[in-house]
Amino acid sequence: MLDNLTLDQMRTFVAVVEGGSFRAGAARLSRVQSAISHAIGNLEAELKVPLFTRTGRKPELTAEGQALLADARAILIKVDAMRARARGLGQGLELSLAVAVDPVIPPGILAGALFDLRAEHPSVGVALKTLPMRAALHALINRHCTLAITTDTQRDSLVEAECLGPAQPFVAICAAHHPLATAPAAGWSAVELSDHLQIVVSDPSPMTEGLDFGVLSPGTWRVSDLATKLALIQAGVGWGNLPLWMVDADLARGVLVRVTATAIGAQAETALTAYLLWRIDQPLGPAALHLRERLVVRFGQGV
Template sequence: MLDKLTLDQMRTFVAVVEGGSFRAGAVRLSRVQSAISHAIGTLEAELKVALFTRTGRKPELTAEGQALLTDARAILIKVDAMRARARGLGQGLELSLAIAVDPVVAPAMLAGALNDLLKEYPSLGVAMKTLPMRAALHALVNRQCMLALTTDTTRDSLVEAERLGPSQPFVAVCAPHHPLATAPAAGWSAVALSEHLQIVVSDPSPLSEGLDFGVLSPGTWRVSDLASKLALIEAGIGWGNLPLWLVEGALSRGTLVRVAAAALGAQAETALTAYLLWRVDQPLGPAARHLRQRLKVRFGG
């Protein structure tokens, strides 16, 4: 019988695993180490399995412990989501709403949704941070915002994700006088593209430290924002991928041309989809729920 299992025991189990030791688990939960050891021992007695080996300096998960860790985390996520939903049912209007936004998301549709929000809740304050790539997810996981709007597909078990609408094109471009502006009939290969300097936006998030996305050239210049990236590409310094909404004007004026990059597919472009993210354990108030609904309308979701 497992009727005597408690959520506290499961939280203690997860805290010890995530902390790496009984002592670290005690610090996370603001308890004495003996209480942590007692809780784990009681949990093991109830489950009739050993969750940790205790022969080394630090406790190591047993095979049974590894299997049951997944179950414990799933149960805690469900419980936290239930509590958040219950709190949200009686929650009043937020005083302010913090939002993290990936800069490649089309600003016109976001601005339209925020204008709808203003009309509905004119007294609401909004704090919006522009955070590229996985930085928006990182801000949400660390409770620095209530909502995150991103095209990154990385997911966290504490985060709910909702697709907002059709994919938006992300295209390779260069200046008209750049060597990549005139392509062979078959288009530029990955090898050919790698011979030219690529301008990329750096990801400030520790979630992807040391990783690159969409980078084909060993030679890169890194910038922190799309405006700087666009300016360097228009100057002919290098080539790079940018959202189509950002470069449509430059393409029509002829200050940029699309790179015929066979390595990027038949249309030499990547499809990016916008997602709205929020924590499952943090209830959305009336304003956040309204913005969620207006974003879906504006993005065509």
């Protein structure tokens, strides 16, 4: 019989696993360590299997614990979603809506969806936060926003995701007077590309600490925003990847050119897909739901 299992026991189990120790689990749940140990002991007694080995400095998951961890997480996600849905029943219109947006999202599509939101719900205020890389996801996980719009594919178990559609691609570009502007017939090799300074945007969140994405040159300058990155590339300081919507006019005028390199593909571009994210335990109100609907429509229309 498993009727005596409690959600509290399962939350404690997951907290210990995610924290890495009984002490860390206690800190996460703001409890004393003895209460955590007691809850885990009761859970093991109810399940009749050991969840942790306790011979080392830190408790290690047993094979049984590893198998049951996914079940515990799935149950807690379902319960959180049920509570969120219950809180959302009969919920009134939001006073304001905080939205985190990856700056590579085409601004015309975003502005169009926000225009639609304003027309439908003029009393709702909007706080728009432009956060690059995985900072938008980080803000959502930490409840600093209600919705996040991003092209990042990393996910969290507390986050629901909906594909909005293709966003304009990232393209590798440099100034027309930059040495990379005139490529050999086969394109620049990765070794040749690494001889030139690359301008990259740093992720302000801790979620990619120590990791680099799309960085091919050992020599880099790091900036905090796309506008600064574009200005440095236009000046010929280095090369880099930028969303096509941001550079298509300069490409058409010949101020910028695409970098042709075997390491980044024949078209020197990376396809991007936009996603809308929200927490499963935070119900979406009428304004958030309307914005979600309009984003789907706008991305579908490309405007």
